[in-house]
């Protein structure tokens with residue numbers, strides 16, 4: 001499945017909200033109001049992933065659909081959902097360097113710490129690398145390479161500048177390797193945040 005990443009539009013919010021509710025326990029899922037605030041105020045940090053090709057490029061699905069009208073209808077619906085949204089990543093800016101309940105529920109446009117609130121993939125499209133590529137793409141957006149030719153210097157020096165100095169997120173223990181491997185994050189330790197029943201871990205990625 002090939003994926004295209006785009007900023008989340010207002011009309012995408014209904015599907016995003018449904019996916020958020022289906023993917024997180026009730027005491028962890030962001031509310032529709034919260035997701036709306038993130039899209040409205042921090043839209044450039046809210047990215048959705050859409051499939052650009054069919055769910056089944058092998059032709060097996062098409063053959064199966066010939067045998068059953070129901071299968072064909074289900075496949076068409078799945079394809080339509082995939083082309084709509086298969087997953088999303090959203091975050092907001094904070095000026096402080098500690099993630100707490102307030103940084104999770106607000107956006108400070110002058111902040112330089114990007115707090116990721118959700119990395120989510122529709123359960124029908126999981127374990128196909130969607131989250132891995134979404135995370136890598138999301139993080140790479142904030143690294144700006146600036147090739148500078150210095151005066152009296154034969155060398156071109158590459159420096160990295162970005163409006164986002166640091167990316168932070170909280171995750172559960174099982175996903176620590178995922179964030180390390182696909183986002184380049186480092187584990188800081190257990191977080192003091194209590195959000196739902198389980199322990200959360202602070203992960204950090206320095207960009208500047």
Ligand SMILES: CC(C)(COP(=O)(O)OP(=O)(O)OC[C@H]1O[C@@H](n2cnc3c(N)ncnc32)[C@H](O)[C@@H]1OP(=O)(O)O)[C@@H](O)C(=O)NCCC(=O)NCCS
Nearest residue numbers: 023119120121126127128129130131132170171172174178
């Ligand atoms: C977690 C989630 C985003 C993973 O999405 P996905 O598209 O299935 O992930 P990928 O297929 O890109 O997998 C990438 C890697 O993460 C691993 N991984 C995926 N889901 C995992 C899980 N639940 N627990 C541990 N590792 C997991 C995969 O094994 C893979 O590792 P590998 O390359 O070493 O084999 C998805 O299961 C989800 O939306 N869950 C509900 C929301 C959630 O909990 N989000 C995380 C908030 S911190």
